[in-house]
Amino acid sequence: MPQIRALRRVASLLTTPLSPEDFLGLVNPLSSTRQLRGVVTRVTRETPESTTIHFRPGKGWNAHEAGQWARIGVEIDGVRQWRSYSLSAAAGHDPAITVTAIGVVSTALARHTTVGDVLFLDTPQGDFTLPEHPRPLLMLTAGSGLTPVMSMIRTLVPRRPDADVVLVHSARTREDALFHDELLELADQFPGLVVKHWYTREGAAPAGAGEAHGRRLDLETTTDLESLCPDWRDRAAYACGPADFLDAATALWERDGADDEHAGLTIERFAPVLLPGTGGEGGLVTFEKSDKEFDAPGDVTLLDAGEECGVVMPSGCRMGICRSCLTPLVAGKVRDLRTGEVHGEEGDLIQTCINAAAGPVHLDI
Amino acid sequence: MTTLVNAPVNTPPLAPSGTPGARAAAPVPAPGAPASAGRRKPVLAASGGPANRPAAAAHLSDAQVEQLGRELDALRDKVIASRGAKDAAYIRRVIKVQRGLELAGRATLLVSKKKGAFVAGTAMLSVAKVLENMEIGHNVLHGQWDWMRDPDIHSTTWEWDFVSPAASWKHTHNDLHHTWTNVLGKDKDVGYSILRMDASEPWHPANLGNPVYNAILAPFFEWGIAIYDLELEAYKDGEKSKAELVRDLKATGRKVVRQFTKDYAATPAAAMVFGSGKQALIGTFTANAIRNVWAHSVIFCGHFPDGVDTFTEDEIEGETRGDWYIRQMLGSANISGSKLMHLMTGNLSHQIEHHCFPDLPSNRYAEVAVALREICDRYGLPYTTGPLPKQVGSAWAKVFRLALPPKKAATA
Secondary structure (H helix, E strand, O other): OEEEEEEHHHHHHHHOOOHHHHHHHOOHHHHHHOEEEEEEEEEEEEEEOOEEEEEEEEOOOOOOOOOEEEEEEEEEEEEEEEEEEEEOOOOOOEEEEEEEOOOOHHHHHHOOOOOOOOEOOOOOOOOOOOOOOOOEEEEEEHHHHHHHHHHHHHHHOOOOOOOOOEEEEEOOOOOOOOOOHHHHHHHHHOOOOEEEEEOOOOOOOOOOOOOEOOOOOOOOOHHHHHHHOOOOOOOEEEEOOOHHHHHHHHHHHHHHHHOOOOOEEEEEOOOOOOOOOOOOEEEEEEOOOOOOEEEEOOOOOEEEEEEHHOOOOOOOOOOOOOOEEEEEEEEOOOOOOOOOEOOOOOOEEEOOOOOEEEEEEEEOO | OOOOOOOOOOOOOOOOOOOOOOOOOOOOOOOOOOEEEEEEEEOOOOOOOOOOHHHHHOOHHHHHHHHHHHHHHHHHHHHHHOOOOHHHHHHHHHHHHHHHHHHHHHHHHOOOOHHHHHHHHHHHHHHHHHHHHHHHHHOOOHOHHHHHOOOOOOOOOOOOOOOOHHHHHHHHHHHHHOOOOOOOOOOOOOOOOOOOOOOOOOOOOOHHHHHHHHHHHHHHHHHHHHHHOHHHHHHHHHOOOOHHHHHHHHHHHHHHHHHHHHHHHHHHHHOOOOOHHHHHHHHHHHHHHHHHHHHHHHHHHHHHOOOOEEEEEEEEOOHHHHHHHHHHOOOOOOEOOHHHHHHHHHOHHHHHHHHOOOOHHHHHHHHHHHHHHHHHHHHHOOOEEHOOOOHHHHHHHHHHHHHOOOOOOOOO
16 A cells, blocks of 8 residues: 555654654554554353453454464553463454463453453464374363364364364363363264363263363373374374473373374473573573673673673663663573562563573573 | 672672773674773762762761661662552553644644634643653653553653654763762763853853853753763763764754654645644744743753752762762752642652652652652751742752852852
């Protein structure tokens, strides 16, 4: 639209240093091209702890592929908080996330989101996606790890008569099992989908295709897998769930699964890679763009550490008041030398002149 | 060196062993350009105090000053712990009102052939510009709202409706002025390198013109600040490299062109369609002048009225955190008045609170002021404040007084 662009340029002569969107934002918050936003269109309770939030994204969103995730930003006590969520809706539909109330951000989203709320968005990412060519699939999921797989099932099963999918989903009880009824309906309707629920809680009432085992699915040996899905080795496997569940699955496939003749395993981890570090002890500071490292004691500021190893660090007052030194944190925790507070999340802008490393730290400079 | 776990003292560690005070800023200075060495950075002492404290605080012992520092740190922590959705809603509301006024004012100026429209449009645009610079721009650039993590209301992304670019302002104001507050020879805001604003500065016949210079500066204040922010003196003294100066000149030049085009070309051109070109030009010029005079007046009330101290470099040698706080209090003056006054001054009417805590949200200074005043009383420290006319008069009186040569027998 060259006319629109020309109009924008003319309008910005009158709005500088702001952009015309800054004024349009007074009436339509979705008009910002600088910050991608979405408006919540529907909120559905899935289980006592989980909620699906459907939203209509503004300009700049890319349609998601089944299995992908997106960063979602929400304001809690005035502070923008970002978390990554798998998109549970089928590809080609407006996106939705299914959030389980664990942790501050997810709890706020699951319990307090209402239609009309504005969410901040980042475009869909991730390569936990369906294979290019049709092949038999095995989905191993636990808890909220079902969400990306649900998007795959919703996308694939109704559209492909040749679909051949076995889903083994672990949940504590039937009440906790996400999308329980919908999965059973899909399995009834489409012979290409087999759903097996595995309930881990003692005495969980068996229901539908589910079985209560009073224990977790055992991935240390192949016994459980053989009984649930005898041809598991021949299927392209996808697993998503808690870290130990994924570690066990990875080890099992490495031991007994994939080889030249058999399909492999693709996993999706929810938990971010956290650097170890408890605070106070300093740590290895990595200056990523400068490709430099510095082993900083706990009482040396990140600014001094950077300057010490020759990184051109922005700086000003060197006492925490002027903010000339803000530098993005990629990973790790830092300690405010003024208060002793340990803080820092991915993407935070850190005042390097008054913060020291609390364990390994990566900075985007 | 001991680690500071749980020690609620605000003592940055001792000087880095790297090059002290290299003005590291993107882009990297050209190779061969002299790193601007020689700008010794202040590093607060962990204990003790300066050999001779400023007169107004001379009665305090090191232990008392340390205790005062702890009390102010606690005050700060209390506000930080209670920042929340209400504060976020406040700044967004101010921004919304400001943009609404800006839009309405500029739109009204397009049809300002009618006298009523001219007056209304100019008034709305003036208020919008004042709000943008004072309560929004200055405070956002201080990082007062960075805690919200909203990239649109953040010190690293904000650009303001002022000819001096935000980046230059942040350096001269946030860094130099707020660090070296009222230290003669260090804080160039004392007179902005043109006026004699302290009795200890040598008198020069050119100073006789100070009231005239200041009267001319007021309506063109933003231009004065833009030139001031270029730090030509630092370049002359070799503290600023040529590469840095060229970089700043380019950035300022670009900003000047954009600002000038908006107010003095694009707006009148659009108004010509409605036969109001000339009136719109007069309107935008008037709005800028009103904002400039207002900003100049408020800022002159911050550090120049009677009762405000200046400091020598040896008075700050050995400063602790508590001493630094005391210098901010003694070197600043407030303006008393209504809520509207605080809003229109961008809460610089709480200059003392702002200087102690430059990065606390401005809407919280009023509550900080109550506690700070009580602390000043308890420690026997002055707390300078007064209504706007009195403070403006006092600052102007100083301009006139110091324009004249010192009397032979004058006592400083």
